[in-house]
Amino acid sequence: MKFGGTSVADLERIRRVARLVAAEVADGRKVAVVVSAMAGKTNELVAWTDGAGEASQGLSSSDDEYDTVVASGEQVTAGLLAMTLRNIGVSARSWLGWQIPILTDEAHGRARIEEIPPENLIGAMDRGEVAVIAGFQGVTKGGRMTTLGRGGSDTTAVAIAAAIKADRCDIYTDVDGVYTTDPRIEAKARRLAQISYEEMLEMASLGAKVLHTRSVEMAMAHGVPVRVLSSFIEPGQSEGRGTMVCDEEEIVEKRIVSGVAYSRDEAKISLFGLPDHPGVSSEIFGRLADANVNVDMIVQSHARSEGAANMEFTVGKRDAQRAVDIVRSAQSSIGFDDVVLDEDVAKVSVIGVGMRSHAGVAKTMFGALAEKGVNIQVISTSEIKISVLIDAAYTELAVRALHAAYGLDRL
Amino acid sequence: MKFGGTSVADLERIRRVARLVAAEVADGRKVAVVVSAMAGKTNELVAWTDGAGEASQGLSSSDDEYDTVVASGEQVTAGLLAMTLRNIGVSARSWLGWQIPILTDEAHGRARIEEIPPENLIGAMDRGEVAVIAGFQGVTKGGRMTTLGRGGSDTTAVAIAAAIKADRCDIYTDVDGVYTTDPRIEAKARRLAQISYEEMLEMASLGAKVLHTRSVEMAMAHGVPVRVLSSFIEPGQSEGRGTMVCDEEEIVEKRIVSGVAYSRDEAKISLFGLPDHPGVSSEIFGRLADANVNVDMIVQSHARSEGAANMEFTVGKRDAQRAVDIVRSAQSSIGFDDVVLDEDVAKVSVIGVGMRSHAGVAKTMFGALAEKGVNIQVISTSEIKISVLIDAAYTELAVRALHAAYGLDRL
Numbered sequence A, B: 001m002k003f004g005g006t007s008v009a010d011l012e013r014i015r016r017v018a019r020l021v022a023a024e025v026a027d028g029r030k031v032a033v034v035v036s037a038m039a040g041k042t043n044e045l046v047a048w049t050d051g052a053g054e055a056s057q058g059l060s061s062s063d064d065e066y067d068t069v070v071a072s073g074e075q076v077t078a079g080l081l082a083m084t085l086r087n088i089g090v091s092a093r094s095w096l097g098w099q100i101p102i103l104t105d106e107a108h109g110r111a112r113i114e115e116i117p118p119e120n121l122i123g124a125m126d127r128g129e130v131a132v133i134a135g136f137q138g139v140t141k142g143g144r145m146t147t148l149g150r151g152g153s154d155t156t157a158v159a160i161a162a163a164i165k166a167d168r169c170d171i172y173t174d175v176d177g178v179y180t181t182d183p184r185i186e187a188k189a190r191r192l193a194q195i196s197y198e199e200m201l202e203m204a205s206l207g208a209k210v211l212h213t214r215s216v217e218m219a220m221a222h223g224v225p226v227r228v229l230s231s232f233i234e235p236g237q238s239e240g241r242g243t244m245v246c247d248e249e250e251i252v253e254k255r256i257v258s259g260v261a262y263s264r265d266e267a268k269i270s271l272f273g274l275p276d277h278p279g280v281s282s283e284i285f286g287r288l289a290d291a292n293v294n295v296d297m298i299v300q301s302h303a304r305s306e307g308a309a310n311m312e313f314t315v316g317k318r319d320a321q322r323a324v325d326i327v328r329s330a331q332s333s334i335g336f337d338d339v340v341l342d343e344d345v346a347k348v349s350v351i352g353v354g355m356r357s358h359a360g361v362a363k364t365m366f367g368a369l370a371e372k373g374v375n376i377q378v379i380s381t382s383e384i385k386i387s388v389l390i391d392a393a394y395t396e397l398a399v400r401a402l403h404a405a406y407g408l409d410r411l
Helices: A011-026 A041-052 A060-070 A072-087 A119-126 A152-163 A197-205 A213-222 A280-290 A317-329 A361-371 A392-405 B011-026 B041-052 B060-070 B072-087 B119-126 B152-163 B197-205 B213-222 B280-290 B317-329 B361-371 B392-405
Strands: A032-035 A092-095 A113-115 A130-134 A137-139 A145-147 A169-173 A194-196 A226-230 A243-246 A259-275 A295-302 A308-315 A338-351 A376-382 A385-391 B032-035 B092-095 B113-115 B130-134 B137-139 B145-147 B169-173 B194-196 B226-230 B243-246 B259-275 B295-302 B308-315 B338-351 B376-382 B385-391
Touching: A011 A032, A011 A072, A011 B041, A032 A072, A032 A152, A041 A060, A041 A072, A041 B011, A041 B072, A060 A072, A060 A145, A060 B072, A060 B092, A072 A092, A072 A130, A072 B041, A072 B060, A072 B072, A092 A119, A092 B060, A113 A152, A119 A130, A152 A169, A152 A213, A194 A197, A197 A213, A197 A243, A197 A259, A197 A338, A213 A226, A259 A280, A259 A317, A259 A392, A280 A295, A280 A308, A280 A317, A295 A376, A308 A317, A308 A376, A317 A338, A338 A392, A361 A376, A361 A385, A361 A392, A385 A392, B011 B032, B011 B072, B032 B072, B032 B152, B041 B060, B041 B072, B060 B072, B060 B145, B072 B092, B072 B130, B092 B119, B113 B152, B119 B130, B152 B169, B152 B213, B194 B197, B197 B213, B197 B243, B197 B259, B197 B338, B213 B226, B259 B280, B259 B317, B259 B392, B280 B295, B280 B308, B280 B317, B295 B376, B308 B317, B308 B376, B317 B338, B338 B392, B361 B376, B361 B385, B361 B392, B385 B392
Parallel strands: A032 A130, A092 A130, A169 A226, A194 A243, B032 B130, B092 B130, B169 B226, B194 B243
Antiparallel strands: A137 A145, A226 A243, A259 A308, A259 A338, A295 A308, A338 A385, A376 A385, B137 B145, B226 B243, B259 B308, B259 B338, B295 B308, B338 B385, B376 B385
């Protein structure tokens, strides 16, 4: 069982979590619980480290100390939950990253788990003790604390589940599962009982904030069945709740398309009048990569004028101005007429493993959008998803049109 | 160097501390720093554990988790100070109790240090790295976190100094040394350049809040020279500051009396008409000891009526009502006429190792008090101190009279 910061934000919610854990124990299960820091605590700690490191401007030599400071948040929650569990008669103890140990590499602030010897946890659970584990943290072989970076507690939960060969990893969160699309946009959105790892990965990277990409990758690699469910259910009522993320083969209800995702965190950069010779793309995207700007969709088209081309690509909104500056600073060496930034765009995607074996998915998509008068600016595809970039004003309209076009509103 | 919670209460003060440390390093010293939690943080953490453990009413089985939660405060400060030091160009790293390790017994919440292998710290310091140590915490041989109880960071500092055979242990605090008496009461009080361990111990147990008793005991046992000085001095200006707590033999300026201490945290309980036979005292104080009530001064006197005695004893104010209840509940089995509580009392003490070899110290004390019309209710003595219990209204008057009587206002 994994509980995020909102689920353990104060003592009242921690008591709620304890009752959920107690109900699983009462059902005869051996339970390990992974907890995040109380909501807001990590930000407080990070702000302090920013202050302490202010003149260092991100000096990486301080990252080991950053981890020592920030990891304290999960330590507090783990201790408090263990106390609360004992308080309601459930045997429990807290486990910190260095106590298990959760061995990581030395990439402080974004460490990767290398190994989790399961003996300590399994021993405790076999003695009937709930293992309450501080998420997000690990330890190097040299004994320094590390943290796993954003979404780290989900990763801890999946890694622990894999290490102890758990039957299931339940991620409790503030939504009651994975939906066919955002219910705030489409009231007919419905909860999926199951979704494949691959689809969940696409959903996560396309803006659905239910699970962090890294934890899904790890679950897929180790075949850990992950269930996403609401932490607001009543104790003992978890049966049949939420969405199971699992292997494609285990999906009972086969679908061609499983969901419609969208992201408003997009910016389109257009270059006009590029010289049409080899090496131009490589120079542009090389410079952006060097500056750690993540480029998503790319389309290149020949302009009517002889030997010149236009290019459009998208980046995250927060990188947009920086990307434009980088491109512009290379204008003389690359040689192009103009660069234009458009932040008024959104990306809408349909996702489904069924696309692999079914033709016509793209045709349905483009047809549905055309029917509503939605103009497609850029297209990108993978084996199990099709994304289009559109004018942001049409986002909700497009999402609803696609949700209906694939019959996702019907059971 | 040890810095308490007030000295590291926010980032600005942590930067101040870093500059003090940097100045010592610049003077060519190898430095280990022990830090407390930021002021207020420990109380916040303790309040959470109180909430999490509320139904358990002090269930000791949760104390290991209490320690896990509470120890996080010092962890944060240690990381932040290490970052800040690096930031101003001083090589540093944080050390948590389990990393050094500071091995303790398993008495969670009030653990005693058993062993500190010095190799890790000495290795780091020999490499020119400031060792920033989280105070107040340790680890059991089984790998659980422990805390040392109140005053724990002072104890950590002295224990570390003993383990690494430091030349000196500097305790930075919010006063600039140990005074002949409380300067808020007697403006002529003067800072002592030196004080013996024994005197410091009496001062600490008699109400002077400069150093915790336990840390002084440990310093005495290991012969660690401890200096108390203000954390508000300018960097590089520590020479000749503060008060050195050291062995009696090293004291240059010999005195008969070194200081006058007082405590208002006293309550007097009087029992009238006690049966005058063996076993009565044992029963009363046995019951109080069983309830963890600490009894300080005791005096017994025969009443005029045949075979009956009166008894007076003092306890801390917070135990007073409980002590009365315990005594009263035993009234029928012990047999006495009445019990009376008086909380309007104070204890005033004179302390000095010179008393051992000088007669007349008590005579001077009683004479000075009589001259000012201060009535003495109870007297208790040890080899190097005399304490009297008086009406609380006379506290300041008595302190000033005694300070003058022993010439403490003169250099």
